[in-house]
Amino acid sequence: VPCVSGDLSKPTNVTFISINMKNILQWNPPEGLQGVEVSYTVQYFIYGQKKWLNKSECRNISRTYCDLSAETSDYEHQYYAKVKAMWGTNCSKWAETGRFYPFLETQIGPPEVALTTDEKSISIVLTAPKKWKKSPEESSISMQQIYSNLKYNVSIYNTRSNRTWSQCVTNHTLVFSWLEPATLYCVLVESFVPGPPRLTQPSERQCVSTLEDQTTALEVK
Amino acid sequence: QEFQFGPCRVEGVVLQKLWQAFWAVKDIVQAQDNITSVQLLRKEVLQNVPETESCHLIHALLRFYVNTVFKSYRDKAVEFGILKSFSILANNFFVIVSKLQASQEKMFSTRKTARRRFLLFHRAFKQLDREAAVTKAFGEMDILLSWMEKFYQL
Numbered sequence: 409v410p411c412v413s414g415d416l417s418k419p420t421n422v423t424f425i426s427i428n429m430k431n432i433l434q435w436n437p438p439e440g441l442q443g444v445e446v447s448y449t450v451q452y453f454i455y456g457q458k459k460w461l462n463k464s465e466c467r468n469i470s471r472t473y474c475d476l477s478a479e480t481s482d483y484e485h486q487y488y489a490k491v492k493a494m495w496g497t498n499c500s501k502w503a504e505t506g507r508f509y510p511f512l513e514t515q516i517g518p519p520e521v522a523l524t525t526d527e528k529s530i531s532i533v534l535t536a537p538k539k540w541k542k543s544p545e546e547s548s549i550s551m552q553q554i555y556s557n558l559k560y561n562v563s564i565y566n567t568r569s570n571r572t573w574s575q576c577v578t579n580h581t582l583v584f585s586w587l588e589p590a591t592l593y594c595v596l597v598e599s600f601v602p603g604p605p606r607l608t609q610p611s612e613r614q615c616v617s618t619l620e621d622q623t624t625a626l627e628v629k
Numbered sequence: 630q631e632f633q634f635g636p637c638r639v640e641g642v643v644l645q646k647l648w649q650a651f652w653a654v655k656d657i658v659q660a661q662d663n664i665t666s667v668q669l670l671r672k673e674v675l676q677n678v679p680e681t682e683s684c685h686l687i688h689a690l691l692r693f694y695v696n697t698v699f700k701s702y703r704d705k706a707v708e709f710g711i712l713k714s715f716s717i718l719a720n721n722f723f724v725i726v727s728k729l730q731a732s733q734e735k736m737f738s739t740r741k742t743a744r745r746r747f748l749l750f751h752r753a754f755k756q757l758d759r760e761a762a763v764t765k766a767f768g769e770m771d772i773l774l775s776w777m778e779k780f781y782q783l
Contacts, residue, residue: 456668484672486772488665507659512771557778602645603778604652604771 411499416441418503419448419472419491424480426514427609428551430540431480433466433489434473438500446495450474455486455507468494477540483510483554516551516599518611519560519580523595527619529585530593534560536580537599555601567592567615589621632725634780637684637732639725644774644781650717651770657709659768662761667753669765670772674750678743683780685743688729690750690773691722694766701763718770 417438425432437446450466453459466474480487486509490502517537524531536552552558557578564584565572568591575582587593594615598608632639678686699719706715754762 453665455665456671458666484676486668506656507665507768509771509775512775602781602783603775604648 411494411497413492413499414501415498416446416493416495416500418500419493420503422489422491422503422505424476424489424505424508424513426508426510428517428537428540429477429481429483429510429514429554431475431477431508431510431514432473433476433491433505435491435503437472438493441493441495444495445470446493448472448474448491448493450476450489450491451502452476452479453488453490455488460490478542480508480510481540481542483514485510511554512604513606515607515609516555516558516601517609519597519599521595521597521611521614523614523616525616525618527589527621528587529583530564530587530595530616530618531583532562532581532595532597534562534577534580534582534597551599558599558601561598561600563596565594565596567594587618589618592617630781630783632777632780633782634683634687634729635680637688637729639728641728642721642725644778647718647721647774650714651774654709654711654714655768655771657711658764661705662765662768664757664761664765667757667765668769669750669753669762670769670776671749671753674746675772675776678746678776682743682746684729684732685740686746687777687780688726689743689747691726691729693747693751694770694773695719695723695726698763698766701759702767705764 417440419435419438422433422435425434433450447468447470448466449468450463451460452463453461461479463474463476463479476489486507488505488507490504492502493500519537520535522533536550536558539549539551539554541548559576559578561574561576562582563572563574566588568588573584592615594613596613597611600606600608630640630643632642699715699722703715706712754766757765
């Protein structure tokens with residue numbers, strides 16, 4: 409049923425939230441219509457092409473987000489998306505995003521962090537985050553394959569002295585030496601890529617204790 | 630920190646500053662480009678460029694940006710209050726072009742294929758209204774910087 413366009417105010421804050429190329433379009437309900445049974449329809453556009461395209465799973469939906477990861481999976485293209493609100497026979501004008509460039513705008517998620525300890529050192533092994541994929545059967549692509557200049561900002565915090573060191577690394581293994589024995593250290597790692605400013609997501613803080621100093625342990629016996 | 634476009638080396642340009650300058654104005658600039666069905670820096674222009682051609686191509690593109698795009702866009706940059714970012718980009722592009730000038734003149738063998746790529750861009754530019762084309766070219770600098778990043782070594 410065609411609706412009367414423009415009688416409803418537009419959805420607001422229409423934007424892509426993108427992490428590891430999982431690209432979700434999200435928006436806020438039109439002003440003054442929070443809590444009202446509003447439905448939404450989404451379209452997207454590939455910059456340089458001719459037509460707006462429908463996303464069938466996001467037609468007449470009541471939620472305020474739409475997963476466009478598959479439609480925007482060629483990350484070297486740029487895209488636009490738009491959404492309109494409908495309520496009864498009234499509908500809003502389209503509310504549009506700016507130009508979205510996944511290659512430059514996706515947030516690089518944190519790496520996997522594996523820690524092993526010694527008396528005075530902690531070894532850290534990092535595994536680059538995985539790119540979003542359409543289905544579990546699809547082979548995994550590491551974000552490292554997309555961003556050859558992917559780097560990591562590793563921070564280690566001594567819970568006894570309250571001191572923190574940070575180191576920027578490109579390789580996936582590093583060792584923090586000259587640590588204090590039998591001390592709890594906490595590690596935080598962030599991925600980043602040179603280029604335009606991006607939001608970052610640090611890893612969860614992981615804490616491990618260095619081992620007892622064996623020499624003093626023997627003397628005690 | 631330097632660019633290495635095949636045999637051509639360019640030192641003294643901090644790419645991160647160009648990114649920050651463009652990113653600060655990206656939304657303003659791209660919002661002025663209403664011809665979303667046309668992309669000037671298409672994949673055919675910048676994808677799979679052999680290293681040997683990269684010097685010619687980047688020289689041709691940046692010289693065009695300096696002599697045409699920035700020259701024509703300056704008044705708009707003043708109008709939209711983005712002169713600071715505009716100047717950072719324009720000055721750095723001018724530095725790169727000047728530094729590329731000498732080295733790319735010595736290479737004749739790869740000029741033709743690089744030229745063909747540039748002409749794809751230039752033809753698309755010419756087909757648009759002048760002001761719209763300049764606005765679009767300025768708005769596509771993220772595509773250009775993204776390609777240049779591949780030749781940048783910290």
